[in-house]
Amino acid sequence: MAFGIEAEKEVIMKANKKDVLTGSYYIDGDVAAAYGAIAAGCKFVGGYPITPSTEAFEAFVHRAPYVGGITIQMEDELGSIASILGAVWSGKKAMTITSGPGFSLMMENIGLGAMLETPFVLLNVQRSGPSTGLPTQAGQADMMQSRWGANGDYEIIAISPDSPQEMFDYTIKAFNLSEKYRCPVMIMADECVGHMTEKVVVPEADKINIEPRRFYKGPKEKYLPFKPDKDLVPPMAKAGDGYKLHISGLTHDEKGYPTFSQTPDTKRLVDKIRLNADKIIELNEDEIDDADVVVVSYGITSRVAIRGIEQARAKGLKVGNLRLVTVWPFPEKRIAELSKKVKAFVVPEINYGQIVYEVERCAHGNANVVLVPHGGGFVHNPEDIFKAIKYAAQEKKKVEGIIEHKTELYRLIHEKNS
Amino acid sequence: MKANSKGVLTGTHNLSGNEAIIEGAFAAGCRFLGVYPISPSLEATDRFLQRSGEVDATFVQMEDEISALAAVLGASWTGKKSMSVTSGSGLSNMMEHIGLGIMLQTPCVIVNVQRTGPSLGIPNGVAQGDTMQARWGSHGDYETIVLTPNSPQECFDLTIKAFNFSERFRVPVLLLTDAYIAQKKTLVKIPPTKDLKLISRKLFKGAKNKYLPYKNDKNLVPPMVNVGDGYRFHVTGLTHDERGYPVMTSECQEACVRPLMEKITKYQDEIIEYEEVETDDADVVVISYGATSTVVSKAISLAKKDGIKVGSFRLITIWPFPEKRVRKLAQKIDAFVIPEINFGQIAFEIERCAAGNCNVFFVPILGGGLPTPEDICKSIIKASKEKKKIEKLIEL
């Protein structure tokens, strides 16, 4: 290849000292995410205030001038995400921060971001929905939306942190992934993690790896904005460098000009993530190997689940814990592998069933799938998770479809009346 | 309830899918369209405008799709059956208000004429890329009803059905067509007014001071009232109690949101509609919907010439997904073949319901055009030759 950086030669840069406030802090998840973004080299945030994500935006606003960054509070969420897409094409690393209804408003431009292969990070501090729902309380019901919310076919990466420390760490990782694969990366946090205050250790700058943007290095006249490297990701140019690039949300060819039918190359938008899934996916596993039941969870629920798992283990049950750090792309291989070894999966989530459908899909009928739903407004009672594990361990039959565990809350509300 | 003869254009007409949808809407009693123009849904708007004078319908072109759906929700509360028509990125813009419509339990119909995506994609290109978005596009948990016609005649019939479901269950119902069905013209038979079966929202009839906007009846659907009827009700997108007042607890969330989903899952057997051809002794079943299904029958007859036992399963209701039936079929057959004009959407759902009982082959078709019967036939043949069970979605 005459031009473009070879994908195999990874250039790893370290974080800029000025951007990293090395030390340990007692801060909440939202603020930690802002610090993480700055450490990752983010220089632009376009935001719009929405509970419970506002603290992250505010923290960024306060720090930005000291690191050469700039922020703008736009007139709405459509504006805030559109502004960061522009900032990215001007060469900045950029992020937007939102929650629930704001996320719904961003859908059109998430599609644009995916289509233009714009690397950006979106922090969604989930609250309970639908609609305005419970603005100040936790939810995890935007998980499917993050994958499917915009029109047309595209793939994104979604990460679900479960502590302020992870909000810091995974915001950096999110920026790295977005630069590497040139796709939207979403940090699907929740109100609990966002507002939880814990110790956060910010390491020294040279301990933080930064994925640099893959800038095109060849002759200007040969630049094709959408000609991919071997790993299916095209190198990028930025506005103002004299490439006179044209990019369009219309279906386009390598030059970026509109075409009137999709070509096999269009499928690159999904393939660049699907084929690299193994490299992207990160999971935390605990006592999986000889487990009968595996609890699959993410975000704050994975911390609540630990208590339920401990209770079950104390009763002698063999329970493994599989925490999805990366939720999208979904770890289908790992789930399919496990499904052949275990009796059942137990999936607690703060919604009425979203990721559980994916678990069921990948289990291919090999293991039972038990859902422990929670409508939102609070986290699970670990007792419910424990009971679901107990049930899953005892159930001898293969049950078709998802088994919904009736939680205490369900009984309280719906069985009291009838 | 019977239809109002003013809106029903009884007779046989040469109509495009878009036009048939508007005729269906008028026949169903729709009298309000809030819209923002976007290809390839424009003919629908034109038709509505042309006929609005005759049927006394109100039309407003808003400044964007966000406000178009907001206006539709507002109009619906005045007692008018209301709809919006959009496409591609327009649907993405409507996501927030689909959530509001779900939460306020506002009956309305949204027609999405799918075009190739993502983003602007190909404005007049055929595609089926919004199938999952239709189910999952708004934040929070909800269930919705999504219908997909595959001919102008079905556009007419299903639009009436969509209005009936939306009024019965008080939900926004999506009619998912595509650029091909929307612009194809065929003869559409519109029955006489007396033959149309319409459902209208259940109105509250009790004393004014006794009205609770969100007190469910036994079908989990609360009776509605109209703005201006003197009930002086309050509704909010926040999690609310029976009075419609916000309550910020998880108990209230459970009491408020779960019935929003159960009112649909409970009656899914009455909602779900599909069309099966020769699935009884089939080894391979082709699952399709909308534009792709128009090619499938030809492909199947080609495959039969090769001696393959092929059946066809066409989704008319996509959401709620006909899970029970697909599970049953999966136990009897060797493979599903799913041609979709996208890079895999409903195929994932079928993989889930197949639960490892049969192979699932997915045929992605590039947006912008229809597949040829020969292509699908080739996929059917490939699928029938695979005797091993493969535990993943196989892309052809």
Add this chain to the structure above:
Amino acid sequence: MAKKKIEPHPMENILRMDRIPHIWCPACGIGTAVTSFASALEKLKVNLDEVCVVSGIGCTGRVAGYTKVDSFHTTHGRAIAYATGVKLGNPKMKVIVFSGDGDIIAIGGNHFMHAARRNIDITVICVNNFIYAMTGGQVAPTTPLTAYATTSPFGNIEPPYNIPRLAEACGAVYVARWTALHVRRLTNSIVEAIQKPGFSVVEVISPCAQYYSRINRLGDGLDMMRFYHDNAVIKHNEPTENLDIDYQKQIIMGKFIDREKPTYIERYNEWLSESKPKKK
């Protein structure tokens, strides 16, 4: 002990007493605006069954929840669009959009512009407290230059909107501005605005003691009232270009625009009556 008879609230008829106490902070001006609105309805002697309040999100967005008429608490910024649907669906309704400056001018700015242009017959009561209060004090499109907010920690650098000027330019037929101190005049303006056919706008300058005043160290609610008393001047028919609000400077109030234009529904009916005979 003899049970003391509780005196009914004088506005029991218009307020949802079952939701009182409300969520607004002490010294907030929204309550005053609601009282003015309620008095205006009393003065108007309208059939309350034919009044509808639509609100968006935010502190003022909660107004819909406290007024005992058909009331909608909708999504952020979309109250005007929602109200457009209600008005066109049932033209006999008096539709009032009651929301804040962030809701109407920032996220809902587009709908504000277009509803004014179309001259939809609704009344917008915009409570302007110069800040996003519900989310905790972020900069708003009305925050005066140099004022502090949590997202303008170095002082606001964005020039604010002059709401009456914006409304006039977009085509509103009635525009007035008052502060939360001038309740009698505010009430009269709301009466006029509701009576006026077409898109009418009443801006209510309101104190936010919890955020705007606290962040900018402007004292409590009473201090803000004193400030209005000393600095607000009435200048009816003042050209709207003079109505910018600078940080802690003079606030010009009054009725600025009152003009006649056919409303959307009038034009629509005209169009329908013209198109009908042609078809037959």
